[in-house]
Amino acid sequence: MAEPTIWEPVPRSRTYELVLARIEEQILAGKLRVGDRLPPERELVELLGVSRAAIREALRVLEAQGVLRARVGTGPDSGSVIAAMPSAGLTQLLRLHIALANFPVKDVVEARAALERSSARLAADQATEADLARMAECLAHMDAPDVSREEFNDHDTRFHVAIAEAGGNRLVTDLTVAVRNAVRHTLLTAFHRMEDWEDERDRLRAEHHAIHDAIAVGDAERAGGLVEFHIRRFHHDVVRTVLQSSEGALAQSAVWDSPPRQQ
Amino acid sequence: MAEPTIWEPVPRSRTYELVLARIEEQILAGKLRVGDRLPPERELVELLGVSRAAIREALRVLEAQGVLRARVGTGPDSGSVIAAMPSAGLTQLLRLHIALANFPVKDVVEARAALERSSARLAADQATEADLARMAECLAHMDAPDVSREEFNDHDTRFHVAIAEAGGNRLVTDLTVAVRNAVRHTLLTAFHRMEDWEDERDRLRAEHHAIHDAIAVGDAERAGGLVEFHIRRFHHDVVRTVLQSSEGALAQSAVWDSPPRQQ
DNA sequence: GCCCATTGCTTGGTCAGACCAAACAAGAAA
DNA sequence: TTTCTTGTTTGGTCTGACCAAGCAATGGGC
Structure with a gap:
């Protein structure tokens, strides 16, 4: 043996x-x-x-x-x-396993950094005007002075997805979407618990614009680096400090009840 | 709207x-x-x-x-x-969708490059002696003078998985394993159709050793670059040229027959 | 002749009830 | 005390039935 x-x-x-x-x-x-x-x-x-x-x-x-x-x-x-709809199944699978703590948040951040760096580089090489316009639209929504945290989170997600789609790689796009969706709730919670929300919001805006511009001028190296930094920094500054010992500690009671429907 | x-x-x-x-x-x-x-x-x-x-x-x-x-x-x-066994389900899902051509081979290569680059960097930072020993063992198997293409492919896979595991990121590891397994059959086919198998084998051996050494000395930047290059080069030199118009063109006949078992 | 309601068939969706086999626990026999 | 037998719990599987959604063919009314 x-x-x-x-x-x-x-x-x-x-x-x-x-x-x-x-x-x-x-x-x-x-x-x-x-x-x-x-x-x-x-x-x-x-x-x-x-x-x-x-x-x-x-x-x-x-x-x-x-x-x-x-x-x-x-x-x-x-x-x-x-059919061919991988993202839904992927999202579901990743979300459950992330919730089961098989995948620590740190690991998710690392995966996002790797995938989205790749996406950004591809996008910088081959993004069309339409792609850039979609990104810009997301930026505009996030730049709105009265944007809510939910709206910001949604358009933040769309912005990152738009980059992935502009890269033209379906596997990377679906993985990106799945991972991003799987942590969507977590990020929103982080947004809500954040104390200096306005500062962080402005910082994210600036980073997003820088990424968009790098892609627009076709600077793949810079775009990839900015995205990677963006993801890591946000996690380091916000998620880690805000999300300590949050969920999962709820009481284990009355787990099974009230049938979803009677035949 | x-x-x-x-x-x-x-x-x-x-x-x-x-x-x-x-x-x-x-x-x-x-x-x-x-x-x-x-x-x-x-x-x-x-x-x-x-x-x-x-x-x-x-x-x-x-x-x-x-x-x-x-x-x-x-x-x-x-x-x-x-339970918590994400890789099997992930592998199965990705393999089917890759087979359905939702994910072109080019896209898979890109994803592997992104993920395994990340793995290699992490591994260079924190691989233990045991991790390095496992990698070395895979290299030894691949270095055997009489190694078959199947054996080579198997230990090639294990080598890359070992790197991912040494990086300590479970999500990236599972994604790596899933993607690698999903294309395992494809790669083996490529190995078999290869004309200059011995040359390619020697080239892969050299690249693998270089990667191992970079990880061993903790040079993350170099390790990541080597892995990314390794994956892209192999695809460019081999898979793309050898695997043109291969499977998928089989006749659509006698698809359903012979029950797996009668009760 | 044309249009539209009716009828019927195909197909997935759902349920009820039954039996089997694996795995373990408790008691009976050696 | 050890070993065998028996019973219980639990998932695994099958059968047969009925429902409702769609579509297609039919046929009556205009």
Whole structure:
């Protein structure tokens, strides 16, 4: 045993995992593409020889991953269709794991710094006028004298997303969006608890404008550096000091109650 | 309507989504932590007033996201337990979406460059002797004169993962692992189709050693630059030229057949 | 002949109830 | 005391049923 690998418990494959594997095969082999329709659930039951429940559990997983989109009816849009909406599933996954403290805030900041530095460099190289206009619009919203913290947070997010999209890299964009959304609530909390909100707001405005300008003149090196600094500085100055020992310490009582709905 | 947002179809919440939302609430509020057990499925049925199928579909999604781990029986390990295994779910999600060509190879390379550059910098700052030893072991395997392409690919992956882990950032590590695993098959294909395999192998060996040495001496700047260059160069020299018009063009026939198992 | 309401089929959404097998605990037998 | 048996809890799976959303074909009314 040269490998230090743990004795992985034998993978008791459950039925839905087998179904999942079948569908994955088709996708990985390129036989199922975006827009293709899967056979109806009842037909898959016969084809794969498993119960509808197993089929449905597999489809649910794919749906949560943004790979599938299901609609009832008989139209051309009905049934289970292969889709491509990674960000929602990514966001959900990252948000839960961040909440479970698998991913400390420090780590999230590091990841954002790496990803968004890359985005900014790409954006500086290939942002179009339209891209720059969208960024400028976000800046304008954040520059409004009476901007609320919620509005600021929203347009802050959009600004960073706009940069990622201008870079033209879909994977980096989706990862950026997912990570940013996953910490959206955390950042908003930080904004609210902040004592010197107006000072910090002005500082963020200045940094955002500098980033925009660097991208506008196509200075990739500078744009990347500014974004990286922007993210790290904000975390260092604000999140870390404001967010100490916040949530998670709530009482563990009455966790399960009030059904979401009665059939 | 200042927003260019598409008319999002009304979110017809399905039952399992409501169940999912309930559980998420508890996690986001910190009331459910890693190691906690959910009530048994049959109990959740009564508590939430929905069918067991709906409960199970929600649990399936969480399980696929690496948030849950289910075991039968009555022991202390049984039932549905909140877990923390993000990489598997992340890998699965990214692999499918990469296969669906939502994420072109070029984009994946860019993401890897950004993430692994960050990893390498962190590793240079804080790698322990044990970390360096693990990397060296991977290098030794790849340096073996009779190493197969499969072995090389495997230890190549491990080497990059070891760097990420040495950096101590779990989010970046998991993203790195997920992305690397998602393209594992692609890279292996590239290795096999390569004409001047031995030359490329030697080049990779040299680059790997240089990266290891830079991390060993704590030169973060150099380590990050080398890794980024390493990834970009390999893609530029090899993957792009070798992998033109490969998979995905298979015939669409006999897609559904041979049940995985009959009950 | 054209338009529109009706009818029926397909499809996912949901539920109820049943049985199986794994895993453990408690008691009975050696 | 040790070992075997039995029972209970829990997830895993299947069957069969019904509902509602859409669409398509039908057919009557204009």
